[in-house]
Amino acid sequence: MKREYCGVFGIYNHEEAARLTYFGLYAQQHRGQESAGIVTWDGTKLREERGMGLVPDVFNEEHLSRELKGNIGMGHVRYSTTGGSRLRNAQPFMVQYKDLELAIAHNGNLVNTMELRAKLEERGSIFQTTIDSEVIVHLIVQNLRTMPLEEAVLAACKEAQGSYSLLLMVNNKLIAVRDPLGIRPLVLGRLGESHVIASETCAFDLLEAELVRNIEPGEMLVIDGNSMESYKMDVEVEKKRHCIFELVYFSRPDSLVFGENVYTCRKEMGRQLALESHVDADFVMPFPDSGIYCAVGYAQESGLPYEHAMIRNHYVGRTFIQPSQSMRDFSTRVKINPVKSLIEGKRIVIVDDSVVRGTTIRSRVKKLRELGAKEIHFRVSCPPIKFPCYYGINFSSKGELIAANNSIKEIEDYIGLDSLHYLTIEGLLKSVSSPDDYCLACFNGDYAIPCPGGNCGSCSC
Incomplete structure (x- = not known):
């Protein structure tokens, strides 16, 4: 089953739809570095271009000015967290049904993919990919036999369980849908x-576009010509379950996500860390880039000097979203280089946003020890990740999670630290404006969506 973490972009009624989609994807490259795709509607048919790699590697001027014609465009950047790194799984995914051409771009992960896929295959559906997004397409197409388009999409989404922020292009209509819990962002x-x-x-x-609003959990927007209609999914939920890891790690710090300023949230996480776990030291340093903003908050609250004692090579991709462990290890070795003169004989507080497997931080701490660091204290701006995520983040196996299988003292010893402190759940929730709206399953195992027949950890399966 595919588990993905991705970014989507769509634009309606612009003469340079393909070019603006390109830049919309470029701005969201951090959400997926594995493949990219753009689909446009030229007035009579859908046109597509997809490829493996980064946005500027996949598209060229010929694509944007001549091949991807039309004033409606949508695109996708993809990161597959488990296998399936191949062109056929790149999105947007396209099909044709009677007089309709349909393309889908999906950020999220369905927990009932295998159950739905088996049911659809029993009905005669033939799958071309291994992505859960194709399951949604088959559900829509089957519903179109008896329902108009808008009802068919809503019915398909009601049957799908899990996280999804979707963009659909169906001929000249652009449709956006967000799951009822609002797990993934969409604006x-x-x-x-x-x-x-x-x-x-x-x-x-x-693009210098104006933010209008968040697309609401369980909402479907249909843009068609000069009209935009909003529909509400007929699904009752107790409360929203936004993915708090968007604020901890994934989203760009200059974004507004779930109505929160990501930069401000991360600084506050660092400030809460300092309140919980101050330590005497010579300076505070981040592991760039993800640890910078919480390290700033920690330094400001603690009164300790802030130093960049590690310099990042910005031409190396984010280690966490490379598709294989061997690539993660390679990236770790070339990505960050220490400033040797700052380290020898110093008591250092390192602040970072998360620890998943512990292998990256261990190698960096070892290097700091070799350079003569006197003390190394590690502060993590989220709680210990103890449970797998089934809604689209790459910690899908409990065996991978260092905090699920080791005590704080054991993690300290493994990494080689003088002390370790994770931000508490209470401290994390103090860092956001609507603490009741967030999914904390990776920290506390409280899954919002049971997994029917899968291996989710939240039911007896």
Whole structure:
């Protein structure tokens, strides 16, 4: 079963739809570095271009100016967390049904993919990929036999369980849907007379588009010509379950996500860390780039000097979202280099946003020891990750999670630290404005969606 963490972008009614989609994806490259795709509607048919690699590697001027014609565009950047790193799984995924051409771009992960896929295959569906997004397409197409398009999409989404922020292009209609719990972000904006939709607001900033609002959990927006209609999914939920890891790690710090300023949240996480676990030291340092903003908050609250004692090579991708362990290890060795003169004989507080497996931080601490660091104290701006995520983040096996299988003292010893402190759940929730709206399953095992017949850890399966 595919588990993905991705970014989507769509634009309606713009003469340079393909070019703006390109830049919308470029701004969200951090959400997926494995493949990219753009689909446009040229007035009579859908046009597509997909490829493996980064956005500027996949698309060229010929694609944007001649091949991807039309004033409606949508695109996708993809990161597959388990296998399936191949072109056929790149999105947007396209099909044709009677007089409709349909493309889908999906950020999230369904927990009942295998159950739905088996049921669809029993009905005669033939699958071309291993992505759960194709399951949604088959559900929609089967519903179209008896329902109009809008009802078919809503019915398919009601049957799908898990996290999804979707963009669909069906001929000249652009449709956006967000799951009832609002696990993944999705925002609506405006650029002149054009509607724009994205996973993060940083895409709007690059295009100088105006943020209109969040697309609400369980909402479907249908943009068709001059009209935009909002529909509400007939699903009752107790409360929202936004993925708090968007604020901890994934989203760009200049984005507004779930109505929160990501930069401000991360600084506050660092401040809460300092309140919980101050230590005498010579300076505070981050592991760039993800640890920078919480380290700033920690330094400001603690009164300790802030130093960049590790310098990042910005031409190396994010280690966490490389598709294989061997690539993660290689990236760790070339990505960050220490400033040797700052380290010898110093008592150092390192602040970072998370620890998943512990292998990266262990190698870096070893290097700091070799350079003569006197003390190394590690502060983590989220709680211990003890449970797998089934909603689209790459910690799908409990055996991978260092905090699930080791005590704090054991983790200290393994990494080679003088002390270790994780931000408490209470401290994390003090860092956001709506603490009741977040999913904390990776910290406390409280899964919002049971997994029917899978291996979710939240039911007896």
